[in-house]
Amino acid sequence: MKHATTAGPIQHAEESVQKWKENGGRVVGYTCSFLPVEVLNVANVLPARLRGTGVSQADIGDTYFGPYICSYPKCILQRAGSGQFSYLDGVIIVPGCDSMRRLDECWRKAGEDFQDIVPDFFFHFGVPHKAADHSKAWFSSEIERLMKSLEEHFGVSIGEDDLRQAIARYNQGREMLARLNDFRKASVNTLSGEEAFALSVAGNLMPRDEYTRYLGEYMDEVSGRKPGLYNGKTRLMVAGSVSDDLQLIGMAESLGGVVAAENLCFGQRHEGDLIGEDEDPISAMVRHYLDESLCPRMMGGYQTRLQFLKEKIEEMEIDGVIFQNIRFCDLHGSENAIFERDLEAMGIPCVRIEREYGALADTGRLRMRLEAFMERMT
Amino acid sequence: MISAGCDIGSLTSKGVIMENGRIKATAVIASTNNPESSAEKVMNLAVEKAGMAMDDIDVCVGTGYGRDRIPFVQDTASEIVCHGTGARWLVPGAMTVIDIGGQDCKVIRLDAGGQVEKFITNDKCASGTGRFLEVMARVLGVSLDELGTFSAGTMSPITFASTCTVWAQADVIRHLNDGHPLEDIGAGINSAMANRVSMLVSGSKPKPEICMTGGVSKNRGVVQTLEKLLGSRIHLPRRADPQLAGAIGAALLAQKNGRGGAN
Known part of the structure; x- marks a missing residue:
């Protein structure tokens, strides 16, 4: 197993995508955790969540998006424009937020200037902001539209039983990720936040069966570790907007903390919530993706999300919470401020960080703030 | 010891x-x-x-x-x-500390024992920091000490539309070219700085007594404008x-x- 370093799972996942492709498999990139990936699994298409990491220039992203917008979709477009996604057989834009919705039009527009960056299968998958009956009906029709489109484009058939099996396959991984958190509990404390997060990010890329196997082997190895490996460290939670790099968590852990929980888009949120396997698969997916979402894009769910954080803080014995959001993220930026207000009022120390997506910039000031935050709790 | x-x-x-x-x-x-x-x-x-x-x-x-x-x-x-x-x-009685250094601005709330209870630092840009005043003083051709005295010497400070260091610098040059008195421009710079800092301070839910440290606390113009904006006296170290x-x-x-x- 390649997990000698904390980045091992992500590296392994990237290699898996490459191998899948080399073996003639089809890969479709997508942008948001609201995509029912189970559908793609049935179509024998690998859903690989698009990442914008490793970008060192922003000329393409800035040209089509302009400056005052989240840097995550800009980095994705930068990579697309540079030809780094040329291996994709398709792209599904899921408008988790308005910046991500704009990625659809910016990518298409960039396609007029950069050759072959828009694959033939380029699908806009709508997701409602409410979990009301009428929005569920719409989401259901969007899933059906996606299925039909996949069937037509890739010449596959997506049957009900196949969907149930895919749901069971994904549920298995969700259950394992929930169990992975047991290693992070204060009474066990054998898994670092960096490792746990890397494993979660890997799950957004790797073929599902391989991921489940990999996760199982990893957990076997972790269960052999001596309990209390991270005892004596300040127990932290990292929450907020999209993040798929290990550096922020790594920095917090290098300063004497252990990130024992997270509520991040690429990381773990509500992994214990499974999709019903004994009911109509589309209705079950609709319920899971809309009702159980903990993303601030869903209207009217603040109290549920606050309650979730409180329960996680209690269960994982968290000393303090780091809220982070990518600059210009209205959804997380505003919700983080309210979370901070409410949790501080309960005596839970919080710090709020606004940053750019990708490799940590401004590390000097960021480090100073994290260090001062840790000092506050010691 | x-x-x-x-x-x-x-x-x-x-x-x-x-x-x-x-x-x-x-x-x-x-x-x-x-x-x-x-x-x-x-x-x-x-x-x-x-x-x-x-x-x-x-x-x-x-x-x-x-x-x-x-x-x-x-x-x-x-x-x-x-x-x-x-x-x-x-x-000794300070419960809220506003510290403005060369490249950052921090607001620190202390508990009764002097331990840090909460802190905020600027994370948008450099406009609420000492560097802003330094750049503006250079454009005006005055010392930092002199810039601080301008607020007391005018009744009509210029309002700057932007606190972005780069744009405000262009604005200052325009006002100089238009022949506005240095005092009015300088006082406007101090007010722009105070406005920017007051947003950070207000967000920290400050508790009295408020004190100010760092190089910018030597600028009386900024301190006095900030006192007006916060409606609270700011104690300076002696x-x-x-x-x-x-x-x-x-x-x-x-x-x-x-x-x-x-x-």
Whole structure:
């Protein structure tokens, strides 16, 4: 197993995508955790969540998006424009937020200037902001539209039983990720936040069966570790907007903390919530993706999300919470401020960080703030 | 006990030597591009002023952006805890500290015991920092001290549409070319700075008494405008140069903990 370093799972996942492709498999990139990936699994298409990491220039992203917008979709477009996604057989834009919705039009527009960056299968998958009956009906029709489109484009058939099996396959991984958190509990404390997060990010890329196997082997190895490996460290939670790099968590852990929980888009949120396997698969997916979402894009769910954080803080014995959001993220930026207000009022120390997506910039000031935050709790 | 604090900031480096809780000597120099060399220079200067040798210092704590590269410290602590500790020593009743340094602005809320309860730092840009005033003073062709006096000398400060250092600089040049008095432009710059800082302060839910440290607290124009905006008096340190708050805090932590740190 390649997990000698904390980045091992992500590296392994990237290699898996490459191998899948080399073996003639089809890969479709997508942008948001609201995509029912189970559908793609049935179509024998690998859903690989698009990442914008490793970008060192922003000329393409800035040209089509302009400056005052989240840097995550800009980095994705930068990579697309540079030809780094040329291996994709398709792209599904899921408008988790308005910046991500704009990625659809910016990518298409960039396609007029950069050759072959828009694959033939380029699908806009709508997701409602409410979990009301009428929005569920719409989401259901969007899933059906996606299925039909996949069937037509890739010449596959997506049957009900196949969907149930895919749901069971994904549920298995969700259950394992929930169990992975047991290693992070204060009474066990054998898994670092960096490792746990890397494993979660890997799950957004790797073929599902391989991921489940990999996760199982990893957990076997972790269960052999001596309990209390991270005892004596300040127990932290990292929450907020999209993040798929290990550096922020790594920095917090290098300063004497252990990130024992997270509520991040690429990381773990509500992994214990499974999709019903004994009911109509589309209705079950609709319920899971809309009702159980903990993303601030869903209207009217603040109290549920606050309650979730409180329960996680209690269960994982968290000393303090780091809220982070990518600059210009209205959804997380505003919700983080309210979370901070409410949790501080309960005596839970919080710090709020606004940053750019990708490799940590401004590390000097960021480090100073994290260090001062840790000092506050010691 | 002889304790010392060494604060290597982005613009200036500060050294403070204390003997049994009283300041024995201080030094401030412009930071060089090498934190080790800045630290050695400033502490040598402080030691010389105190009439002692480096070996006479029992314990030294480092702080500031360059703290990890100071070769002679026994421990380091963040700017937040050092500035909070230093400000409480400089203004004993302070519960909220506004510290504006060369490249950042921090608001620190302290509890009754002087421990950091909450802090906020600017994370958008440099416009609420000392660098903003420095750039504007240079464009006006006046010293930083003189810039601070402009607010008291005018009844009609110019309103700047932008607090972005780059855009405001262009605005200043335009007003100079239009023949506006220096006092009006300078007072407008001080108000723009105070406005920017007041947003950060208000967001921190400040508790009285409020005090201000850092180089910008020497600018009376900024302080007075900020007092009006916050509707609260701002106490200024009198026991020592307000720029030294971080180094004083570091020296106090060194004395308290023997080896420094935040505990």
